[in-house]
Structure formats: C-alpha cells, structure tokens
Amino acid sequence: MTVRQAQNITWHPGHVTREERNNLLGQRPCCIWLTGLSACGKSTIAMALEQVLIQRGYPAYVLDGDNIRHGLNKNLGFSPEDRAENIRRIGEVAKLFVDAGLIVITSFISPYRADRDRVRSIMLPGEFIEVFVDAPIEVCAARDPKGLYAKAFRGDIKEFTGISPEAPYEPPLSPEIHLRTDTMNVEECVETILQYLLAHHYLQGGVGAKGRSS
Ligand code: ADP
Numbered sequence: 001m002t003v004r005q006a007q008n009i010t011w012h013p014g015h016v017t018r019e020e021r022n023n024l025l026g027q028r029p030c031c032i033w034l035t036g037l038s039a040c041g042k043s044t045i046a047m048a049l050e051q052v053l054i055q056r057g058y059p060a061y062v063l064d065g066d067n068i069r070h071g072l073n074k075n076l077g078f079s080p081e082d083r084a085e086n087i088r089r090i091g092e093v094a095k096l097f098v099d100a101g102l103i104v105i106t107s108f109i110s111p112y113r114a115d116r117d118r119v120r121s122i123m124l125p126g127e128f129i130e131v132f133v134d135a136p137i138e139v140c141a142a143r144d145p146k147g148l149y150a151k152a153f154r155g156d157i158k159e160f161t162g163i164s165p166e167a168p169y170e171p172p173l174s175p176e177i178h179l180r181t182d183t184m185n186v187e188e189c190v191e192t193i194l195q196y197l198l199a200h201h202y203l204q205g206g207v208g209a210k211g212r213s214s
Pocket of ligand 1: 038185
C-alpha cells in the first residue's frame with residue numbers, strides 16, 4: 001500500500017509543553033508495545049495492566065488488535081504490506097496518545113522486526129518499551145481462546161502467524177522486557193511491567209495520588 005504524500009501542510013506547535021502535561025498527569029508517558037504470537041497473552045496482560053494503572057491514578061489506554069481492525073484499519077488485511085501499514089498507523093496513533101500524556105499499551109502480534117523498529121524510531125528515546133510476550137507456539141495453540149489455531153491447522157485461515165510459512169514471527173532481539181507466559185501467571189507478568197515502569201521513573205505519583213493529597 002502506498003501512502004500518499006500531502007503537500008502544503010505545516011506543523012503547528014502548541015503552547016503546552018510536554019513537561020507541563022507530564023506534571024499535570026504525574027507520569028512520564030510511554031508506549032508499552034506488547035508483541036508475540038496469537039494467544040501468547042497480549043490482550044489479557046494489556047487489559048490487566050491498564051486496570052492496575054488506572055486504579056493507581058495513572059492515565060493509560062489500550063490499543064488492541066481486533067478493536068483497531070474494526071475501525072481505523074478495517075480496510076487492511078494480513079498480507080505483509082497490509083500488516084506493515086497496520087502497524088505504521090497504530091504507531092502513529094500511539095505516538096499521538098503518548099504526546100497527549102498517556103501510558104499507551106498496544107496489543108498487536110506485530111510479527112515483523114522492521115515494522116516494530118520503525119515505530120520505535122518515530123518516538124523519543126525511552127518512550128517505546130518493547131515487551132516480548134513469549135510462549136511456545138504449542139502452548140499458544142493449546143490455549144487457542146478464539147479457535148484460530150484450529151482454523152489455521154485446517155487451512156481455513158491463510159497467512160496465520162507462526163503456522164503459515166508465508167507469515168513468520170520475528171522475535172525481538174533486545175526487548176526492554178521479556179515475559180514467559182508459559183511459566184509466569186498474568187499477575188506476575190503485570191507486576192514485572194509495573195516494576196520496570198517504577199524503576200525507570202515513568203510513574204511519578206499519578207493524577208489520583210495528587211487528587212488525594214490536595
Ligand atoms: P493474545 O492477545 O496474545 O492473542 P489472549 O490474551 O487473547 O492472547 O489469550 C491468552 C490466553 O492465555 C488467555 O486465555 C489467558 O487466560 C491465557 N494465559 C495463561 N497464562 C497467561 C499469562 N501469563 N499471561 C497472559 N495470558 C495467559
């Protein structure tokens with residue numbers, strides 16, 4: 001898919017600085033990019049993490065694969081070109097949400113290393129946190145919460161990541177966080193991400209904490 005280049009457009013800088021926004025929300029915004037095979041646990045971890053962050057007063061928002069394909073990306077399929085465009089658009093949306101001050105959690109297979117690296121490259125240093133949600137494909141296929149592996153094994157789904165030869169999964173080479181969901185439970189996975197956010201000063205009190213103390 002070619003992306004049309006618009007002409008005669010100018011970037012309008014705003015009057016609110018990033019620091020003002022961060023101080024208001026009590027956090028350093030970032031994009032927590034979950035990547036891994038279908039059924040490895042991305043959505044489950046994303047929703048659980050979002051809930052914990054919100055409960056503790058940290059504005060967070062999940063961008064989830066199927067949900068985005070219902071709307072923004074409903075004109076895209078699963079060819080390598082469409083997958084690349086899918087991730088490019090999501091990356092741009094995530095960048096806007098990070099700019100708005102949110103902790104964005106994305107839940108997409110995002111199988112190609114180059115596509116993920118491109119998203120990293122459009123964000124500022126430290127804003128993109130790559131999380132490899134890792135489980136052996138046999139474990140994912142046995143879980144199969146949406147019945148997709150069964151369909152793929154029957155040949156009813158073409159281009160199924162990790163199963164079809166034309167749809168490989170390229171694991172991250174040096175993710176910020178590596179979760180093994182075959183040996184860790186959901187709570188341990190969420191806690192690992194929270195500890196990373198705390199250790200790297202992304203969580204700085206939050207809006208809830210400020211509201212309570214005033
Ligand atoms: P994905 O979004 O990667 O396709 P889902 O989150 O939809 O995967 O499904 C993962 C399945 O694996 C769920 O049924 C979930 O309960 C189960 N599961 C088991 N252990 C974990 C774990 N540590 N983290 C996340 N999900 C897990």
